[in-house]
Amino acid sequence: MTFRVFREKNTVANGLVIFFLTAFLCAIGSHLRLPMVLSLFWIVNAVIAGLFIRKPWLHTPLNYLWCYGGMVANDVLFSGWAMESFTINIANIIFILIASCALNRYPPYLQGKANIRHIMLIFPVCLLAALACGLWGALASGGINSGIAFMLSAGDWSSEQFSTGLLLLPLILTFYRRSDYHWRLHSLLPIGSVILLLAAAIMLGGPGSLALPLPGLIWCALVLPISVTCLMTCLTGVAEIMLIYMNIIRVSSGFLPSAVTPLISVRLGIAALALTPYMVAVSLEAIRELNRQLATRANYDFLTRLLSRAGLFDSLTRQPFRPGKTMGLILLDVDFFKQINDNYGHDGGDLVLREISRRLAGSVVPSARLSRFGGEEFAVVLFECDEPRLYRQAEALRLAVSGEPFTVVQGEIPVSVSLGTALEIAGEDKNWTTVMNRLVSVADSHLYSSKRSGRNRTTPVWQEPARPGEPDID
Numbered sequence: 001m002t003f004r005v006f007r008e009k010n011t012v013a014n015g016l017v018i019f020f021l022t023a024f025l026c027a028i029g030s031h032l033r034l035p036m037v038l039s040l041f042w043i044v045n046a047v048i049a050g051l052f053i054r055k056p057w058l059h060t061p062l063n064y065l066w067c068y069g070g071m072v073a074n075d076v077l078f079s080g081w082a083m084e085s086f087t088i089n090i091a092n093i094i095f096i097l098i099a100s101c102a103l104n105r106y107p108p109y110l111q112g113k114a115n116i117r118h119i120m121l122i123f124p125v126c127l128l129a130a131l132a133c134g135l136w137g138a139l140a141s142g143g144i145n146s147g148i149a150f151m152l153s154a155g156d157w158s159s160e161q162f163s164t165g166l167l168l169l170p171l172i173l174t175f176y177r178r179s180d181y182h183w184r185l186h187s188l189l190p191i192g193s194v195i196l197l198l199a200a201a202i203m204l205g206g207p208g209s210l211a212l213p214l215p216g217l218i219w220c221a222l223v224l225p226i227s228v229t230c231l232m233t234c235l236t237g238v239a240e241i242m243l244i245y246m247n248i249i250r251v252s253s254g255f256l257p258s259a260v261t262p263l264i265s266v267r268l269g270i271a272a273l274a275l276t277p278y279m280v281a282v283s284l285e286a287i288r289e290l291n292r293q294l295a296t297r298a299n300y301d302f303l304t305r306l307l308s309r310a311g312l313f314d315s316l317t318r319q320p321f322r323p324g325k326t327m328g329l330i331l332l333d334v335d336f337f338k339q340i341n342d343n344y345g346h347d348g349g350d351l352v353l354r355e356i357s358r359r360l361a362g363s364v365v366p367s368a369r370l371s372r373f374g375g376e377e378f379a380v381v382l383f384e385c386d387e388p389r390l391y392r393q394a395e396a397l398r399l400a401v402s403g404e405p406f407t408v409v410q411g412e413i414p415v416s417v418s419l420g421t422a423l424e425i426a427g428e429d430k431n432w433t434t435v436m437n438r439l440v441s442v443a444d445s446h447l448y449s450s451k452r453s454g455r456n457r458t459t460p461v462w463q464e465p466a467r468p469g470e471p472d473i474d
């Protein structure tokens, strides 16, 4: 049984979770509040927007109300605000609304499979949402009596929402468990490099130090899953903002007088830098996915889903070679398949090929490799077997096909196969594909013998194969 916090049908329970989650995240934001009212990181907006995008059935007016309630409750209970919290928190709702409405129309976000276009889209959407949020926030908190104060407040508010959104949303929207990535010790190297480069940035200081962790983040993007790159980018951005705020990394404050305003430029710079690892990570993921699809197409037969001839050879190149180990091959060819096609159509022929594959797959030993070798020809490769075992396996396959008639649209038809076998003890060849090429030639001669002697039979390894041109045995 899997535990889920949100369930589509539990409207009230979902609302309550959103209420308490919002209040909790607001409380974290309040604790990170700077002397000048604004929080260093106000994460609630990006988290709730990410939640609404990943789970679109949560994106309802009622849940906005729960969320708004959580924000006001936090302010009234812990910040001592009263009426102003009702107006100020509308700024947060504006961010969530714009980000959710703009991004939740794209299904890849739901599965955490954003591509370059989707990641690029987060950038303008965050910018728009942050600007709208900042303008409302500055208006609600200080009014527009002083133009400079309003601009600084709006800039502070917007830059914080922009950078926090850009650091958190890609992480939330690309998060999914990738089962095909295997963590090894050297996977930690890029992560370690980011930490080292961050340490170097602290030692070096100055505005340029902000970009120092970038090569480490790009290394993460090259070798680690996207969500790990997004996590590292988010943590690095957060760490840099904290270090600059705490004056551990020193950057010049430029011409702006306030102690808080350099953060505006730092946040914008970090947000812009964050885009590079995201772009590299999603581009590489797209290339890897394409390679996976191409490999699957080349290595698997579309009709039967078995290994193709290329796929079988490819799998043999990856099989560790050991001299003295035996390799056996069974080649299997459908008898009078042309007649099946002629009598029952190409679709009938395809149906028979699929059913043969199913029967063969059910009759081979688990360690065997089964492949559709050509049109109506199949191959089975076995390791560590002897001649009698190979023959028994071939006969089991033959009987699996011919034992029961095949059902096509027009009725039932008998189908049989002819088989040839070959076996070799690996010598000094160094690879299995060379052995396989020789086995194919021998098994083919034995298959030819089976066809010549009446079909629906197996010619064992120990029998001398018929040579082309010899009269039929039957």
Ligand SMILES: Nc1nc2c(ncn2[C@@H]2O[C@H](COP(=O)(O)OP(=O)(O)OP(=O)(O)O)[C@@H](O)[C@H]2O)c(=O)[nH]1
Binding pocket: 303, 333, 334, 335, 336, 337, 338, 339, 341, 345, 346, 347, 348, 349, 350, 353, 374, 375, 376, 451, 455
């Ligand atoms: N339906 C279908 N037919 C295929 C496919 N691939 C090859 N074929 C047909 O398989 C038939 C093979 O015929 P032949 O090589 O003459 O052999 P056969 O009729 O099986 O006769 P023997 O092998 O001598 O018993 C050809 O008509 C091909 O068109 C396929 O994917 N689907």
